Amino acid sequence: MPTELRRPERTFTIRQLCTEFKATPRALRFYEDKGLLTPARDGMNRVYSYKDRARLILILRGKRVGLSLQEIREIFELYGEEDEVMAQNAHSLKKFKEKIVVLEQQREDIDGAIAELHEACSRLERHLSDKRPDLLPKAADYDQMMRARVDGHAEPVGAK
Amino acid sequence: MPTELRRPERTFTIRQLCTEFKATPRALRFYEDKGLLTPARDGMNRVYSYKDRARLILILRGKRVGLSLQEIREIFELYGEEDEVMAQNAHSLKKFKEKIVVLEQQREDIDGAIAELHEACSRLERHLSDKRPDLLPKAADYDQMMRARVDGHAEPVGAK
DNA sequence: AATGCCCTTTACGTCAACGTCAAGCATCTG
DNA sequence: CAGATGCTTGACGTTGACGTAAAGGGCATT
Structure with a gap:
């Protein structure tokens, strides 16, 4: 039984996330532009999953502690392709310690x-x-x- | 016996402060432009006192914690003309608490x-x-x- | 005297992180 | 079916904190 059926698998519109986190649509699109978010699409419209929402939370927190969007993306990349490009990861490790x-x-x-x-x-x-x-x-x-x-x-x- | 004679009353060139604090001349001049520093002059050249150096330290620390130069200046102004522009200061108080x-x-x-x-x-x-x-x-x-x-x-x- | 180095001012350029239109689909609602 | 609303994609504007290049003065060494 796939997990998609066990949870409502709720999704969010851009506006919902914006009001929830006090952001603006422009900002979310900007993050997407920078490769920080990759929401699905329903036709033209963006559809954000729980995962996207979690990412957004991390983005906002990262920003609050002074990370640049670029740095935040690096962190995401690290968590993503965890089994690939290990040299890259060693580099990330270095940067994290910094x-x-x-x-x-x-x-x-x-x-x-x-x-x-x-x-x-x-x-x-x-x-x-x-x-x-x-x-x-x-x-x-x-x-x-x-x-x-x-x-x-x-x-x-x-x-x- | 004036204190000027008791201490070497050392001064600093712009370059000295820059190398000491890893800043650039442009930055120091910029701070001056914004009213955050007011070094003396020897002819054309800037001459920084210990007081200026102390201010610079505060500026840099302020920046590190995310204060804008504007906000830093407000703090400086507060310590300066303590008896003037009280309404302004009430406003500053609000902003500080924020x-x-x-x-x-x-x-x-x-x-x-x-x-x-x-x-x-x-x-x-x-x-x-x-x-x-x-x-x-x-x-x-x-x-x-x-x-x-x-x-x-x-x-x-x-x-x- | 020329070279080099450091200082100066003025002025325009840049970068991040969006804001702010503009113009255009899509869908609901009266 | 005409708005109204909400989404979309450009594209240009903005702000803070400088960077950078141009043009020159002052002094020391060669």
């Missing part, structure tokens, strides 16, 4: 930057509450707003 | 990416040591190389 080093450095940088921003913020807040306390509430409101958006991942569409 | 949230998210992402890359690496290494163990040593060597480059900060110029 990237890990870079990312670990970035982590330190980020920690530093966060600390600095915190300090800058409290300096500012002290200063403001001193001389212009009227300006503070709105900032605090905004702070609340941001916190709310963080765990929501895909915030409601209307939230501009 | 940025902190983003950075904290990035930290998580990076942790995830590091984990994934580690997994990908060990997958690859198992695979390679299985089928093409001959390809492994060079990768390991390279790994060593990278590790050496990390704490060296400014690696020797010839190391291509």
Whole structure:
């Protein structure tokens, strides 16, 4: 019994993925152009599978950590033809280790930057509450707003 | 006794800072153009002080964590004219808090990416040591190389 | 004095990652 | 059957952060 029958084998339109992940059609087509996605077609229209969706998730996360689309594609290629072009893979391994080093450095940088921003913020807040306390509430409101958006991942569409 | 006489009050040429931090003259001039650096002049030539150098370090770190030059400038401005343009500063405060949230998210992402890359690496290494163990040593060597480059900060110029 | 090297400014080029039209099928809906 | 909507493919525009080439000044060595 083929697996296709065991799961609904759900598919997605471009719009569905876009709204789910806060992307744009243009972006998804762009990724496809760059060889990062290869959705099926129903006539003209793109049809995304679960696999495509998973890939998209990886793409977006890769982007968030500062990988270029090119680098992300290299990773995909690695996972794909796992039994082919081994020399290529050895090369990828090298690049991965490089990237890990870079990312670990970035982590330190980020920690530093966060600390600095915190300090800058409290300096500012002290200063403001001193001389212009009227300006503070709105900032605090905004702070609340941001916190709310963080765990929501895909915030409601209307939230501009 | 002015402090200028207590320390050598060393200065730097553009080239010195560039080689120290692996930047280009064009980049430093660009930062200056954008108001991020304001080195003194000796005739036509730029003369960078310790303060300028410290700023440059902050600029580069900011960049590494994904801050735009614009955002970095805002941080600098905050520390500077602390008693002026308070409304502006309230706005900056908002943006800083946003940025902190983003950075904290990035930290998580990076942790995830590091984990994934580690997994990908060990997958690859198992695979390679299985089928093409001959390809492994060079990768390991390279790994060593990278590790050496990390704490060296400014690696020797010839190391291509 | 000429060569070379490093500095300068000005100005145009580039690259990634899309945004933004434009123009055209296809399908549903009143 | 006329819109309206949603998809498609070009093709050009945009933004940030520089790269690169041109044209020249200043100083040191040959």
